[in-house]
Amino acid sequence: xxxxxxxxxxxxxxxxxxxxxxxxxxxxxxxxxxxxxxxTDARSLELLQDFVFKARHLLVIxxxxxxTESGIPDYRSEGVGLYARTDRRPMQHAEFVRSxxxxxxxxxxxxxxxPQFSSHQPNSAHKALQQWEERGKLHWLVTQNVDALHSKAGxxxxxxxxxxxxxxxxxxxxxxxxxxxxxxxxxxxxPHWRAQAGAVAPDGDVFLEDEQVLHFRVPPCxxxxxxxxxxxxxxxxxxxxxxxxxxxxxLAESDAVLVxxxxxxxxxxxxxxxxxxxxxxxxxxxxIGPTRADHLATVKVSGRxxxxxxxxxxx
Ligand SMILES: [Zn+2]
Numbered sequence: 001x002x003x004x005x006x007x008x009x010x011x012x013x014x015x016x017x018x019x020x021x022x023x024x025x026x027x028x029x030x031x032x033x034x035x036x037x038x039x040t041d042a043r044s045l046e047l048l049q050d051f052v053f054k055a056r057h058l059l060v061i062x063x064x065x066x067x068t069e070s071g072i073p074d075y076r077s078e079g080v081g082l083y084a085r086t087d088r089r090p091m092q093h094a095e096f097v098r099s100x101x102x103x104x105x106x107x108x109x110x111x112x113x114x115p116q117f118s119s120h121q122p123n124s125a126h127k128a129l130q131q132w133e134e135r136g137k138l139h140w141l142v143t144q145n146v147d148a149l150h151s152k153a154g155x156x157x158x159x160x161x162x163x164x165x166x167x168x169x170x171x172x173x174x175x176x177x178x179x180x181x182x183x184x185x186x187x188x189x190x191p192h193w194r195a196q197a198g199a200v201a202p203d204g205d206v207f208l209e210d211e212q213v214l215h216f217r218v219p220p221c222x223x224x225x226x227x228x229x230x231x232x233x234x235x236x237x238x239x240x241x242x243x244x245x246x247x248x249x250x251l252a253e254s255d256a257v258l259v260x261x262x263x264x265x266x267x268x269x270x271x272x273x274x275x276x277x278x279x280x281x282x283x284x285x286x287x288i289g290p291t292r293a294d295h296l297a298t299v300k301v302s303g304r305x306x307x308x309x310x311x312x313x314x315x
Contacts, residue, residue, distance in 0.1 A: 034068045034069055034288070034304060035068075035288050035289060040301060040302055040303035040308065044299065044300065044301045044302075045301060045303075045308065045311065047284075047299045047301075048284055048286065048299050048301045048308070048312065049312050049313065051256065051258070051282070051284045051298070051299050052137070052256075052258065052284075052312050052314050053313070053314060053315070054256070055137065055255060055256035055258075056255050056256075057139035057253055057254045057255045057256070058132070058137055058138050058139055058254065058255075058256050058257075058258060059139055059140050059141075059142065059250060059251055059254035059256070059257050059258070059272075059276075060129060060132075060138060060140075060141045060142070060257075060258045060259075060260060061141075061142045061143075061144070061257065061258070061259045061260070061262060061269055061272060061273075062129070062141065062142070062143045062144065062145060062150070062259075062260045062261055062262065063143070063144045063145065063259075063260070063261045063262025063263070063264070063269065063287075064144070064145060064261065064262065065260070065261025065262060065263075065287055065288060065305060066123075066125050066126065066143075066145065066149075066260055066261035066262075066305045067120070067123075067145050067147050067149055067261070068261075069123040069124075069125060069304060069305060069306045070120045070121060070122065070123045070126075070147075070149055071120055072117075072120055072147055072149075090234070090235050091106050091234050091235070092234060092235050092236045093233075093234035093235065093236040093237035094236055096229060096234055097171065097227075097229075103218060103227065103229075104213060104216055104218055105208070105213045107186070107216065107218045107228075108208055108212070108213045108216035109208050109213075110230070111183065111186045111190075111216070112208065114179070114183050117147070117165070118148075118166070118179070118180070120147060120149065121149070121152065122149045122150070122152050122153035123149075123305075123306045124306035124307070124309070124310045125260065125261070125305035125306040125309045125310075126149050126150055126152075126153035126155070127153055128306075128309035128310050128312070129141060129150070129153070129155060129260075129309065130150075130153045130154045130155050132314050133155055133156070133157055134154075135314070135315065137314040137315070138157065139157070139250065139253060139254050140157050140158075140159065140247075140250040140253075140254070141155055141157060141158050141159070142158075142159045142161055142247050142250075142269075142272065143158065143159070143160055143161060144161050144162055144262060144266065144268070144269045145160075145162075146160065146162050146163055146164050146165045146230075146232040147164075147165065148164050148165065148166040151164070151166075159243065159246060159247055159250070161233075161239055161243065161247070161268060161269065162232055162233040162239065162268070163230070163231045163232035163233050164231060164232065165179060165230050165231075165232055166178065166179050166180070167179060167230070167231035168181075168182050168228050168229070168230060168231060169228070169229050169230070169231040170221035170223065170224060170226045170227070170228055170229075171226055171227040171228070171229050172221060172224050172225075172226025172227060173221060173223055173224040173226055175221060175223045175224070176231060177222075179230070182219070182228065185219045185222075186218075186219065188219075189217040189218070189219050190215075190216060190217050193215060193216055193217075233268070238268075239268045244268075244271075247272060248272070248275060251272055251275055251276060251279070251281070252279065254281060255281065255282075256281060256282050256283075256284070257272070257273070257276045257281055257282070257283045257284070258283075258284045258285075258286065259273070259283065259284070259285040259286065259287065259291065259293065259297075260286045260287070260305050260309070261286070261287055261305045262287060262291065263287060263289060263290070263291045263292065264291045264292040264293045265292055270292050270293060273292075273293040273296050274296075276296070277296045282298050283296050283297045283298060283299075284297060284298065284299035284300070284301070285297045285299070285300045285301070286301045286303065286305060286308055286309070287301075287302065288302055288303065288304070289302070
């Protein structure tokens with residue numbers, strides 16, 4: 001199976017660089033979070049096609065670049081990521097645990113952002129990967145995203161390395177509950193509290209003034225009265241050892257690794273590329289812009305995840 005020769009232009013429209021993120025969830029705004037990329041050359045696309053075609057037990061690692069096409073901004077993309085657009089930084093784990101005020105601020109913003117954040121839908125990249133699983137190509141998928149879009153797409157051979165914002169964890173008794181249930185409790189606890197969503201970050205955070213946050217009430221765990229936290233790994237926290245080992249085990253069963261939409265700057269994902277290299281498992285990378293593992297990859301494609309994955313014929 002060969003793709004047509006010549007140069008394919010996979011990123012045709014330059015994104016609009018905005019100082020703040022529009023609150024609208026319409027499809028037309030989602031492209032704003034996808035960084036510009038130069039044309040994807042047919043040769044690298046062909047190499048990726050061969051790479052996927054030959055793989056029998058493919059392990060795929062995905063990151064925020066996959067979800068920008070669903071309208072969710074990432075942190076690091078040049079010009080459009082949250083780091084580039086604002087001076088805001090994500091919640092640190094230690095601060096969340098230590099400070100009731102920080103939790104109040106976090107949950108107030110998360111409460112406002114939830115209706116929009118939870119409404120995002122899988123895009124063609126998520127759907128392509130789900131198809132690969134259904135047809136036996138994909139051995140396992142490891143995502144660094146917490147947006148639940150892979151599970152919404154029907155992916156089941158899935159490890160959410162950094163958790164999922166659709167779930168809530170009690171820090172005291174460990175009970176897991178549904179985030180949507182907590183939204184109803186927030187509403188019951190704050191019947192008159194109103195705030196307008198500004199911009200949504202990858203972890204579901206939004207921008208609110210201090211005085212808006214001051215009167216927001218955060219309910220405790222229903223089971224034990226403990227502290228509730230999204231079931232996601234905040235910055236400064238570590239992924240559970242059992243989860244890391246589980247992924248290493250799936251990696252050991254694989255014969256190829258494909259990275260999709262991640263710069264691999266965070267070690268929790270990058271370590272699996274080091275492990276793949278140690279095991280002499282070939283690596284391919286599909287991402288707009290450079291990644292930390294480029295030197296480990298035999299194939300590197302720069303292009304939009306949805307367009308490239310949809311173009312690949314895995315069998
Ligand atoms: Zn509890």
